[in-house]
Amino acid sequence: MTTSSVSSTVVIKPPATRKRWESWLIFVVVSLYFLIPLGATFYWSLRGEKDVLGFEAYRKLFADTNFLPAFSESIVNAIATIMLSLLIVVPTAYWVTLRLPKLRPVVEFITLLPFVIPGIVLVFGIIRLYSRPPLLLTATYDSSRVLLICVYVALSFPYMFRSVDNGLRAIDVRTLTEAAQSLGANWPAILFKVIFPNLRVALLSGALLTFAIVIGELTIALYMAQHTLGPYMANLTRSKVYEPSAMAIVAFAITWAAMGIIDFVGRGSSRHAQMIDTD
Amino acid sequence: MSYLSISHITKQFGDTVVVDDFNLDVEKGEFVSFLGPSGCGKTTTLRMVAGFEIPTAGRITLDGADITEKAPNQRNVGMIFQSYALFPNMTVAQNIGFGLGVRKEPKEMISQRVEEMISLINLEKHANKYPYQLSGGQQQRVSLARALAIHPQVLLLDEPLSALDAKIRVSLRAEIRAIQKKLGITAIFVTHDQEEALSISDRIVVMNAGLMEQVGTPFEIYNFPQTQFVANFVGSLNTANAEVSDPVKGLVNVNGVQFITASDIKSRKKGDAIRVSVRPERFSFVSEEKKDNVLDCVIENITFLGSVVRIQVRIGEAKFNMDTFNNPFLDLPKIGSKEQVTCSKEAVLVLDE
C-alpha cells in the first residue's frame, strides 16, 4: 500500500494564533462610549444628598406626586396597547399565512408605514384629523387617551406582526392546523390549544418590545397633552437637578428588563415552549 | 515516488485524534475515494491536502515537492465543496475566471480558458447568469469548471453530490468521472455514500474513527472486505453469532447449523465465539444450483424492492436476508414454506472485529 520511507515522528508546530489585540481595542473603545454615559448618570443619581452618596434622588423621584400617576398611566396604556395589538395582529398573521396569502404583500407594506411616517408627522395628522367634527376625539382627556392608545396600536404593528409571523413560520402552522383538524379539533380548540401555546415565545417578544417602546414614548403623548411618563420625564429634566438621573436609570432598567426577558425566553424557546406544553 | 504521497499523517484537535497515521500514495490520473461515516476523518484528510488544516505530524508531497505546510493559496489544487461555494456576486463566467484573475493572467487568456471550461460543462447558455439563477446541479458543474480552470495538479471533491437530488447525483457523478478521465487529472473524492464510491473510483480508502480500514479497488472492497466494519459499511450484510467447530476444515456452527467457510480460521480454537457474515445476494435456492453450503430454512418474509426481491429466511434459529433479482416470471415461495438455500464457502466471511 505505502512505500513511503519518511519517519512518522515528524511533528509540526501549530501555527501561531492570530493577534487579537485590534479586536479587543475596538471592543473596549466602543464599550467605553456606551458605558460612560450610564456610569455618569448613575453617579449623579447617587448625589441627591449633599456630601454623601446615597439613593436620595430615587427616594425624591418616587415621592414626587406626579411620578407614580404618570408611571401607572403609561403602564396601563402599554398593557392596553399590547392587548389590542395582539387581538388584531394574531388573527391577521394567521389568516395571511393560512387563508389569504395574496394579502401578505399588502400587510407587509402597511407594517412598513410606521418607519416611513415619523412620529411627529403622524401626531400632526392625528390632531388635524381628529380635532374637529365629524371625528372629534380630542375633546376630553379620556377620549384623547383612547386615541393615543389606538395610535400606539398602529405603531406596534411592525414589531408585533414580525414577531408573530416569525413564530408562525417556526411552527409550520398549516401542518399543525391540518393535523389538529384531522384529529377532530374545532376552531377554538385549534387556536387555544394548538396555536397559542406554540406561539407563546413569539407573542411575549412582540409584547415586550411594544412595552419598551410605548412606556416612555414622548412625541405623540406630548402633542396630545397626555400626562404619561414621556412628557413627565421631559418636564422633570427642566425642573429638577438630580431626579432626572434617577429617572434615566430607572428607564434604562425597564428597557433592559424587557429586552433581557425577550433574549432569555427566545434562547430556550423551541425546546422549552414544547416541553412546558406537554403537561 | 508516486505523484501524490500522503505519509504518516496525524491530525489532532486538542486531545482528539481525528486522523491517525494515514498513508496513501496516489498515481497521476488516478481517481481515489475516501469513504466512511461522518466524523471518520475523511474530510479532515482532504482539507490537509488542500492546506486548510496543517497536520500534527507527517508529510504530504505533490509531484516531488513537500507541500505539508504550504499556504492554501500557494498550492495548485482545485477544491469542490458540498455547498458549491460559488461567489454569489459573480456570474458563471466571472466565477470560473476568478482563479486566473487573482493570478493576474492576461485578459484574453482568461476569457479563452473560461470559454473552454464553460463548453466542457455544457453551460454555454448560462455564462452570464448568477449562481442563484442556476439549479444545484448546474451550480456544482460551475464549481467544477472553476476548480479546473486553474489547471490544478490535484482535484479535491468534498462530498460534492450530497446536496443534490438522487437523479442528478447519478448523472453528475458520471459527468465528473468522464471529465476526470478526459483530462487525465488526479482526483480525490470524499463521500459517505458507498454506491457513489464504488461506481466512480479507481481505488477506495475506507475510513473509520480516524483510521484507514482498507484500501483497494471497488471490486476488492466489496467482494473481499478485510474487516467487519468494511463489510458492514459497503453493501448490505447478514451477520450472525457463531462458534468454531473445526478450525482446520473451516467449519462453524451457527445456532446448531453447520456452515463451511473459506475464511482462514486456523488460528482459532474449537469453541471460540466468532461472527459470520454473508451478503444477501450470495444466497440462492438449491433448485437453481447446489453450492458448498446447503441449508434448510423457513421463508419468513418477502419484500419487493424493485429490481431486487429480498427474502427473509430462518436457518435454524438465525434469520438471514437473501436477495434475488426480480423478473416477471419469478416463482416465489410462500411465506412459511420450507425450502433449501445454498451459498459457496467463499461467501461465508469470518472477519476481524
Added chain:
Amino acid sequence: MRPDPTNPKSENPTVGGAKRPPRLQLGHWLGVLPFFLFSGLFLIGPTLILAYRSLEGSQGGLTFDNYRQLTSNTVMDAYEISIRVSVTTAILGGIIGFLVAWVVSRGGLPPRFRLITTTFSGVAANFAGVPLASAFVFTLGRVGVVTALFKLLGVDLYRTGFSLYSFIGLTLVYLYFQIPLMVLTILPALDGLKREWREAAENLGATPIQYWRQVALPVLTPSILGTMILLFGNSFGAHATAYALTGGLFNLATLLIGQQISGDVLHNPGLGYAVAMGMVIIMAFSIFIYSILQRRSERWLR
C-alpha cells in the same frame, strides 16, 4: 393552439365543471378587517389628510405653492441640519457598528461577548428619548462628569467650541442608538458570509486582500448600504431625543414641525403640512431603497 391531451393542466378548468371558482367567504375577511381598519384610521388617514392639506391653496383649490415655499430659509436650514445629522450618524454609526459586529462575530473574541453585545444593542437601540438625552447631559453637559474630568485636566470643553446642544452633540447622542441598530441588522449578514467562500478563494490562489476586495465586500455592500440608509431614516425622523436635549429649540425638521403644531411659527399652516409631507417623501424614498438593497442581499446570502 390545441390542448395537450397528456397535460391535464392545459385543460380548460371550466369545461366539465369539475372545478369551481373559490368561494368568497366573508368570514375570511373578518380576521384581517381590524388590522386594515386601524391602519387606515391611525396611520394612513392622518397622513392623507396632511397630504391633502399640503396641496390646498390659501384660497382653496389644489396647488403646489406650499411645496414651492419649502425653499424658504428656515425650512431649508432645518432640512439641511436634519439631513447633515442623519448622514453623519448613518455613516459613522454604520462604520462603527460594522466594526463592532465584525469584532464580536469574527474578531476572535470569546463567544459570550457576542451575546452581551446583541443583548445590550437591543436595549440601546430602544433607549432613545428623554432618558438618553438626560444621560448625555449628565456626561457631557456643562456640569457633566466627563466635562468635569476634562476640567481637572485643564481643558474646558465648552471653551473649545464644543456643545452638547449643537450639531456635534446631537451626532454624539444619536450614535448611541444608531450604532446598536447597525450591529443588530448587519450581524445576520456577516453570519451569511460562508466559510467556504473564503476557502474557495484561497484555494483558487487569492490572497486575503483579494478575497476581501473581490468577494466579501461586494457581497456585504448591499447590506451595509441598505442598513446605512435605514440609519439615515431612523435619525431623520427622530424627534424625542432632540426635543429632550434642546427643549425643542434646535432648528431640526422634526422640531420645526413640533413648533408648528404648538403654534403657527411658520405663519402659514399650509407650509407646515408641506414640511411634514416632505419628510414622509424623504423617508419613503430611503425605505424604498433600503428594501431593494435588502432583497438583493437576501438573495445572495441565503
